[in-house]
Amino acid sequence: MKLIVAVLLALIPLSAQAALNIYWIDVEGGASTLVVTDAGQSVLMDSGYAGLNNRDVDRVEHVVKHEAGLDHIDYYLTSHFHGDHVGGLNGLAERVEIRSFIDHGESVEQGSAGGKAIWEAYLAVAGNKRRLVKPGDTLALDGVEFIFVASNGETLQEPLAGGGGANGLCATYEPKPDDQGENGRSLGYFLKSGDFEFVNPGDLFWSFQHRLACPVSMIGEVDIYQSAHHATRDDVLPQQLWPMRPTVAVANNGPVKGGGAQAIEYLKQSPGLEDLWQLHRVLANDSQHNAAEQLTANLGATDGCEGHWIHARVEGDRYTVTNSRNGFTKTYAVK
Numbered sequence: 653m654k655l656i657v658a659v660l661l662a663l664i665p666l667s668a669q670a671a672l673n674i675y676w677i678d679v680e681g682g683a684s685t686l687v688v689t690d691a692g693q694s695v696l697m698d699s700g701y702a703g704l705n706n707r708d709v710d711r712v713e714h715v716v717k718h719e720a721g722l723d724h725i726d727y728y729l730t731s732h733f734h735g736d737h738v739g740g741l742n743g744l745a746e747r748v749e750i751r752s753f754i755d756h757g758e759s760v761e762q763g764s765a766g767g768k769a770i771w772e773a774y775l776a777v778a779g780n781k782r783r784l785v786k787p788g789d790t791l792a793l794d795g796v797e798f799i800f801v802a803s804n805g806e807t808l809q810e811p812l813a814g815g816g817g818a819n820g821l822c823a824t825y826e827p828k829p830d831d832q833g834e835n836g837r838s839l840g841y842f843l844k845s846g847d848f849e850f851v852n853p854g855d856l857f858w859s860f861q862h863r864l865a866c867p868v869s870m871i872g873e874v875d876i877y878q879s880a881h882h883a884t885r886d887d888v889l890p891q892q893l894w895p896m897r898p899t900v901a902v903a904n905n906g907p908v909k910g911g912g913a914q915a916i917e918y919l920k921q922s923p924g925l926e927d928l929w930q931l932h933r934v935l936a937n938d939s940q941h942n943a944a945e946q947l948t949a950n951l952g953a954t955d956g957c958e959g960h961w962i963h964a965r966v967e968g969d970r971y972t973v974t975n976s977r978n979g980f981t982k983t984y985a986v987k
Contacts, residue, residue: 672796672845672966674876676902677715678931678950678959679708681882681909682736685852686712687843688720691794697729697839697852702739709743711959716748719963724749727791729841731854732834733759733770736909745777753778754785756804756837767834785839795845801871802840802856805830807863812842814849814872821891822866831857835881840864842871848966848986849874851896855881858889865892872896875971875987876964879903879919882910888918897924899984900973902962903943907932907953916941926984929962929973946980 677684679700687695696716700708716722728750730738744750755774761767775782787808791798801808830836838854851874853861861880864870869892877898881887882905901919905911911934919928930943932950945951949960960977972983 672848673720674850674964674966675715675719676878676904676929676931676949676962677712678957678961679711679736679740680932680954680957681904681906682708682740683731683854683878683882683904684708684712684740685878685904686715686720687850688722689793689796689845692722693726693793693796694720694722694724695727695729695791695793695798696725697841697854698731698737699728699740699744701736702743706743707959708740709747711961712740712744713747715961719961722748724751727752727754729839730755730774731840732756732838733761733767733774734834734855735766735770737855738770738774742773742777750777751781753782754791754839755782756839757784759834760832760837761834797842797844799842800839801842801851801864802838802853802860804837805860807840807860808870811868811870812872815870816868817872817895819866819869819891819895821894825862825866825891827862828858830859836860840880842874845966846986847969848971850876850878851898852878853880853892857881858887861887861889861892865889865895869895873987874898875984876900876902877922879905879910879915882906883912883915883919884910885912886914886918887912888915890918890921893918894922896922898922899924899926899987900964901925901928903928903930905930905932905934907935907950907957910934911937911942913937913941927973927982929975931962946978947975947982949975949977951977
């Protein structure tokens with residue numbers, strides 16, 4: 653009987669087996685990222701811009717409903733209160749049920765008309781379903797460890813289980829003044845499913861990434877790293893990135909937003925990196941400062957862009973990353 657059961661299990665196609673799925677959704681640099689667990693629980697961080705003929709709302713809704721097969725979102729995370737990250741939320745909430753709203757606390761940019769409008773629009777949709785989080789807080793996900801590593805200008809005070817090692821790169825750190833706006837308040841999180849590990853630092857600014865890296869690496873090695881701040885300018889901090897030794901890095905950028913040449917260099921130089929994947933080819937960069945074409949979801953300008961996404965599926969000790977534009981896939985071993 654045990655032999656029969658083993659044979660039957662072996663015949664089940666991989667697509668029918670439980671898997672963790674991550675989708676990087678094209679919102680032209682707004683870094684919308686959806687995680688769906690083995691148990692079907694969902695975490696969406698950010699939703700792109702408002703307006704634009706509902707471009708970003710349409711794209712997020714499509715991935716949520718038609719690619720991930722969801723009829724609701726369990727947790728919606730606002731990384732921070734900028735229009736490229738939370739602008740699409742109100743429109744999305746009209747189309748998809750959202751059961752919980754997670755944020756870092758009040759916007760610190762309410763002094764401007766635009767900042768105040770973004771904050772008030774968020775409160776209108778979040779209502780009494782809102783929850784504030786601090787570093788070290790977790791989300792209740794079956795079979796998945798989900799920990800916030802940054803929130804509201806604060807970072808983890810104790811290293812994660814895989815972190816804690818002395819960081820020899822700290823001596824080369826070049827300080828920059830703290831970002832006093834919303835980028836400095838960004839949520840960042842770490843996810844662990846089985847042995848697979850993923851980190852998404854949101855738009856966490858240079859100096860706040862440093863606090864996660866020095867004098868010890870708070871996070872440790874991971875499998876996939878989502879580039880901080882859309883890989884914009886030089887906001888990818890090597891002192892944090894390189895000790896994490898990701899096998900795969902994903903830049904959730906746009907054709908003219910994010911993907912700074914220096915940031916791309918830091919990503920490509922990361923020890924142990926096998927591949928950089930990008931949501932968009934950066935039009936101002938040469939080929940050396942872009943991901944390979946087969947690993948890039950969108951190649952042209954905003955006009956006429958079809959909004960292709962990147963998908964990672966984790967199953968056991970392997971994960972496969974797919975480019976929805978061309979169907980190209982590559983499978984990697986979990987560390």
